[in-house]
Amino acid sequence: MAAITIKSAKEIELMRESGRILALVHEELEKIIEPGISTMDIDKKGYELIKGFGCIPSFLNYNGYPASICVSINDEVVHGIPNKKHILREGDIVSLDAGVIYKGYHSDAARTHAVGTITPEAQRLIDVTRESFFEGIKFAKAGNHLHDISKAIQNHVESNGYSVVRDLVGHGVGRELHEEPQIPNFKTVGRGPKLVPGMTLAIEPMVNAGAYDVWWLEDDWTVVTQDGSLSAHYENTILITEDEPEIFTLKK
Numbered sequence: 001m002a003a004i005t006i007k008s009a010k011e012i013e014l015m016r017e018s019g020r021i022l023a024l025v026h027e028e029l030e031k032i033i034e035p036g037i038s039t040m041d042i043d044k045k046g047y048e049l050i051k052g053f054g055c056i057p058s059f060l061n062y063n064g065y066p067a068s069i070c071v072s073i074n075d076e077v078v079h080g081i082p083n084k085k086h087i088l089r090e091g092d093i094v095s096l097d098a099g100v101i102y103k104g105y106h107s108d109a110a111r112t113h114a115v116g117t118i119t120p121e122a123q124r125l126i127d128v129t130r131e132s133f134f135e136g137i138k139f140a141k142a143g144n145h146l147h148d149i150s151k152a153i154q155n156h157v158e159s160n161g162y163s164v165v166r167d168l169v170g171h172g173v174g175r176e177l178h179e180e181p182q183i184p185n186f187k188t189v190g191r192g193p194k195l196v197p198g199m200t201l202a203i204e205p206m207v208n209a210g211a212y213d214v215w216w217l218e219d220d221w222t223v224v225t226q227d228g229s230l231s232a233h234y235e236n237t238i239l240i241t242e243d244e245p246e247i248f249t250l251k252k
Helices: 009-031 039-052 120-137 145-157
Strands: 069-073 077-078 092-101 103-112 170-172 179-183 202-203 206-208 214-216 224-225 231-233 236-239
Touching: 009 039, 009 103, 009 236, 039 069, 039 092, 069 206, 077 092, 077 103, 077 145, 077 231, 092 120, 092 231, 103 120, 103 231, 120 145, 120 206, 120 231, 179 202, 202 214
Parallel strands: none
Antiparallel strands: 069 077, 069 092, 077 224, 092 103, 103 236, 170 179, 170 202, 202 236, 206 231, 214 224
């Protein structure tokens, strides 16, 4: 197993800038989410924004993924492939997952948005998913263990009647898009590695309104809920410090 990388001050500065840019990309993408737009339109805008900042899309051609932005609608959990025939409709929810490479360093973040007016139930799913991230990072402090974060995410999700996806997890991030450690959003055996300053982590709750079971579509990328229930996704790249964690991918 590869070691968990501890980032230097120089690396942290580059990742901080990568995250700042990605936060701006997400902010701009949110502005175009409306009924009638295609998922391909969203991807094209994302590509233009990322290149406009002088960065490289982390996802484009990553293990063969054909786009810059993963766009997942309703029961699609993650990794939806943009398509000009996939049109957003009033009442949908849509998750956008994106990454940028700035001077060799990745940042990774996801947001789930309402398309027009959505049901209170759908909005609550989006809200609880986001809240669970912040409940988790209360434990993202030096001296704690990785699975303290996992447990807090799961507790918040399940106390609200939802389920945490088991087949996909968060991850370390830095020079590579996916680094050690894997970061489950649910409690597993053991406490996981001890958190130390300089760790950079992509923490990303994926939450289903129904059961946690998922499967992959025939495109080998798109992950959907088995029961057809809605799914939401929220992710940020964070830094473990001597004190509170720093979130790179939220606009300051």
